[in-house]
Amino acid sequence: MPMFEPDETIFADELPLRENWQPDRIQERDEELTQYKAALQPVINEAPPKNLFLYGKTGVGKTVATRYVLYHLQEDAAEYGIDLTVITQPCNSLNSSYQVAVALVNQFRSSDNQLPSTGYPQQDVFNALFDELDKVGGTVLIVLDEIDNIGDDDDLLYELPRAEANGYVDNVWPGVIGISNDFTFRDQLSPKVKSTLCEEEIRFAPYNANELQNILQRRVDLAFHDGVVDGDVVPLAAAFAAQDSGNARQGLRLLHKSGELARGRGDDRVTTAHLQEAKTWLDRDQLEEGMREMTTQVHFVLCAVAQLAVQSETPAKTQHVYETYTALAEELDANVLSERRVRDHLSELSMQGVLNVNERNTGIHGGSYYEYEISVDLAAVLDVLLDIDRLEGAAETLEQQAQRRSLLNS
DNA sequence: ACTCCACAGGAATTGAGGGGTG
DNA sequence: CACCCCTCAATTCCTGTGGAGT
Numbered sequence A: 001m002p003m004f005e006p007d008e009t010i011f012a013d014e015l016p017l018r019e020n021w022q023p024d025r026i027q028e029r030d031e032e033l034t035q036y037k038a039a040l041q042p043v044i045n046e047a048p049p050k051n052l053f054l055y056g057k058t059g060v061g062k063t064v065a066t067r068y069v070l071y072h073l074q075e076d077a078a079e080y081g082i083d084l085t086v087i088t089q090p091c092n093s094l095n096s097s098y099q100v101a102v103a104l105v106n107q108f109r110s111s112d113n114q115l116p117s118t119g120y121p122q123q124d125v126f127n128a129l130f131d132e133l134d135k136v137g138g139t140v141l142i143v144l145d146e147i148d149n150i151g152d153d154d155d156l157l158y159e160l161p162r163a164e165a166n167g168y169v170d171n172v173w174p175g176v177i178g179i180s181n182d183f184t185f186r187d188q189l190s191p192k193v194k195s196t197l198c199e200e201e202i203r204f205a206p207y208n209a210n211e212l213q214n215i216l217q218r219r220v221d222l223a224f225h226d227g228v229v230d231g232d233v234v235p236l237a238a239a240f241a242a243q244d245s246g247n248a249r250q251g252l253r254l255l256h257k258s259g260e261l262a263r264g265r266g267d268d269r270v271t272t273a274h275l276q277e278a279k280t281w282l283d284r285d286q287l288e289e290g291m292r293e294m295t296t297q298v299h300f301v302l303c304a305v306a307q308l309a310v311q312s313e314t315p316a317k318t319q320h321v322y323e324t325y326t327a328l329a330e331e332l333d334a335n336v337l338s339e340r341r342v343r344d345h346l347s348e349l350s351m352q353g354v355l356n357v358n359e360r361n362t363g364i365h366g367g368s369y370y371e372y373e374i375s376v377d378l379a380a381v382l383d384v385l386l387d388i389d390r391l392e393g394a395a396e397t398l399e400q401q402a403q404r405r406s407l408l409n410s
Numbered sequence B: 001a002c003t004c005c006a007c008a009g010g011a012a013t014t015g016a017g018g019g020g021t022g
Numbered sequence C: 001c002a003c004c005c006c007t008c009a010a011t012t013c014c015t016g017t018g019g020a021g022t
Helices: A030-044 A062-079 A097-108 A122-136 A155-162 A191-197 A209-223 A233-243 A248-265 A272-292 A296-310 A318-331 A339-351 A378-386 A389-404
Strands: A052-055 A084-090 A138-145 A172-180 A200-203 A355-361 A368-374
Touching (some): A030 A052, A030 A200, A318 A368, A339 A368
Parallel strands (some): A052 A200, A084 A138
16 A cells, blocks of 8 residues: 555645635625726826735735736737736845845846845945836836835835936836735825825725635635535634634635645544634644744743743733843843843734733832733743743743643643 | 823934945 | 945933822
């Protein structure tokens, strides 16, 4: 008997459940698509393109709609003999105008002529970008996905749309399509950028539970064999995804994981029990992933809070956390940061949802202060800390103490 | 109505570490 | 080699703040 054999009792085709799968039609986004097409019409009329700004939470179809519309735009442009180039730049992990400009230049250049990620003055990089654009010529649409990552450093967004007016380029019409997960990003932009970049705005509202159900059902029909998925699985998955701010991607992940669990067990049906389990698994996985990406010092701070939690001393005031942190860092022979910095780390942890923060004010007896406690499964936190080399010993001790006090459920 | 605690968090700056040119 | 650029964690300094107590 072979070690591996095809197992196709559950999935007919897993691809429709994957993130990068491109559907042949877009569901539940008719209004947005109409707006999108209208905004790009100038390209076909051989007029300068408008700058576009799309915003909406993750998993509401911004990227999928963009791929869909631009694919058709390129096809039609080719048919009418219009010189159109589209480049897409994901901006996650690029956190400044400078880095985005470098990445764009490198998209145009061959691999033996790449620009380094640092070293040159900013204006040199911009000029290099304009040179590349000029070489390409025609209409160039630059899609900047997750543009909110660059924060308030919007120099590039100021320069790009004005490149032609300022005479930096003379052979090309650049158009910017900015995609943002963050509703507030638009307001962070300086007024001069806002007026040009946000000429045309398309807002992608979160999907409601009904819309999610339609989208998920269609993918389930494609991905699973008929009758394998219980009738109440999709509505529940849609409800979970709706809670997660209408995030269709999350719904797809849940369904995919449910199917994998069923297949792994050799079950012939996918039930809500599988879905529940998939949710627990995914929640924890995403949480641990988030925690792992933090820096060493944040881990120290988290470890200090975990220690207080094990000693049943949470919620703890910042002051108390800082003392515990200081002792821990000294014991581990690490740099001891200033209290101000630790406050930053604590607020970062609570933004991530790892810590819970209560604002308290006892007036003249203590003024206003924050109290922190761990807002997630303590076992998950210890799991992550155990994997950090420098914290291994401390985390082991904590785990033993926690077990003795039966603070861990799993 | 006013005080005043003790911390929150903004702003400016530093310094080390990535890299560049001539 | 000297000199310059970008990045980011971290420090220093400082102003803002909400409500219990008077």
